Amino acid sequence: MKKxxxxxxxxxxxxxxxxxxxxxxxxxxxxxxxxxxxxNEARALMLLEQLGYIRLKEGAGITATxxxxxxxxxxxxxxxxxxxxxxxxLQDVDYxxxxxxxxxxxxxxxxxxxxxxxxxxxxYGNVLAVKDGNQxxxxxxxxxxxxxxxxxxxxxxxxYSGSVVSTVEAPTDGYDPTINYDALSGETISVAASPxxxxxxxxxxxxxxxxxxxxxxxxxxxxxxxxxxxxxxGTVDANYFQHVPYMNDFNAQNGTHLVAVSTIHVEPLGxxxxxQNSLDALK
Numbered sequence: 001m002k003k004x005x006x007x008x009x010x011x012x013x014x015x016x017x018x019x020x021x022x023x024x025x026x027x028x029x030x031x032x033x034x035x036x037x038x039x040n041e042a043r044a045l046m047l048l049e050q051l052g053y054i055r056l057k058e059g060a061g062i063t064a065t066x067x068x069x070x071x072x073x074x075x076x077x078x079x080x081x082x083x084x085x086x087x088x089x090l091q092d093v094d095y096x097x098x099x100x101x102x103x104x105x106x107x108x109x110x111x112x113x114x115x116x117x118x119x120x121x122x123x124y125g126n127v128l129a130v131k132d133g134n135q136x137x138x139x140x141x142x143x144x145x146x147x148x149x150x151x152x153x154x155x156x157x158x159x160y161s162g163s164v165v166s167t168v169e170a171p172t173d174g175y176d177p178t179i180n181y182d183a184l185s186g187e188t189i190s191v192a193a194s195p196x197x198x199x200x201x202x203x204x205x206x207x208x209x210x211x212x213x214x215x216x217x218x219x220x221x222x223x224x225x226x227x228x229x230x231x232x233x234g235t236v237d238a239n240y241f242q243h244v245p246y247m248n249d250f251n252a253q254n255g256t257h258l259v260a261v262s263t264i265h266v267e268p269l270g271x272x273x274x275x276q277n278s279l280d281a282l283k
Contacts, residue, residue: 030076030281033096033274035083037224038063039124039245043269044097045069047118048076051271053282062123062245074282084222090274094281100163100267101241104196110163114270115279120165124243125263126198128191131231132257138179139189140238142214144262146205147240149174155204156197156265164197167263174208185213192219192227192239201264202240224250232256240264 034044042064048054053074060068066078079093086098087106100110110117118124128147130140146152150171156164175181189209193199199220206216219236221227227239228250238261242250247258 030074031093033079033081033086033089033093036080038249093274094276096272110270116271118269120266120268125167125266127260128240128262129258129260130238132259135261141176143189145176146174146208147264148172152204165266181212188215188217190217190236192236194241195220198240
């Protein structure tokens with residue numbers, strides 16, 4: 001009887017060890033925070049696909065969601081969060097994919113601290129946007145010329161060292177020769193923007209316009225909704241915070257009539273470590 005019990009115990013221990021080994025060999029769950037708006041979530045997923053960590057369904061593009069993931073071999077659990085809040089989740093997840101403007105605001109350097117960085121595609125260039133019908137006004141053309149200046153391009157290059165990249169191909173002296181600046185003297189142009197880097201870049205344009213006695217009223221917002229609404233209702237002349245895919249999706253979802261008048265810069269999306277400090281967990 002004792003011999004039989006010994007055999008049973010040995011078998012039980014063997015099964016336990018085998019189960020333990022199986023558990024040790026299983027793929028642990030990896031948590032990644034991503035922006036939850038349509039276009040930035042798609043960018044995040046496409047970045048993960050480019051890195052080889054997931055595969056999206058055929059045809060999934062700039063509006064892809066986690067429902068479009070065909071293969072998830074690393075057992076990634078996605079934490080969908082409003083873009084501005086993604087940096088605050090870093091302590092709770094293994095990784096987070098963050099827009100550069102929010103990374104900078106959170107004190108993260110996209111170039112030196114990201115574990116992977118999206119290519120600087122102009123398809124996601126940040127634009128100056130206005131309500132359709134206002135794009136040809138001299139006030140907007142004056143703002144465009146200031147933002148497309150060499151001064152702004154140099155400021156972006158010198159200040160952000162690659163985490164924000166100017167997309168203006170032929171920077172000007174900051175002024176549009178077709179505009180009568182004397183007629184605009186004393187006027188105020190209002191623009192809604194996120195704090196970093198948009199409001200910082202606009203500060204350079206503000207100095208350029210001030211030389212012509214034009215005031216640039218920079219209004220800072222920390223979300224992606226209000227800046228579009230205040231331009232749509234005419235409270236503010238323009239905004240500077242978004243890329244065209246996001247703007248087009250916003251128009252479709254909200255019945256707004258926003259148009260881009262100039263593409264100023266691009267902010268590569270970055271993959272940052274939270275609980276992980278390297279990409280080893282994804283290998």
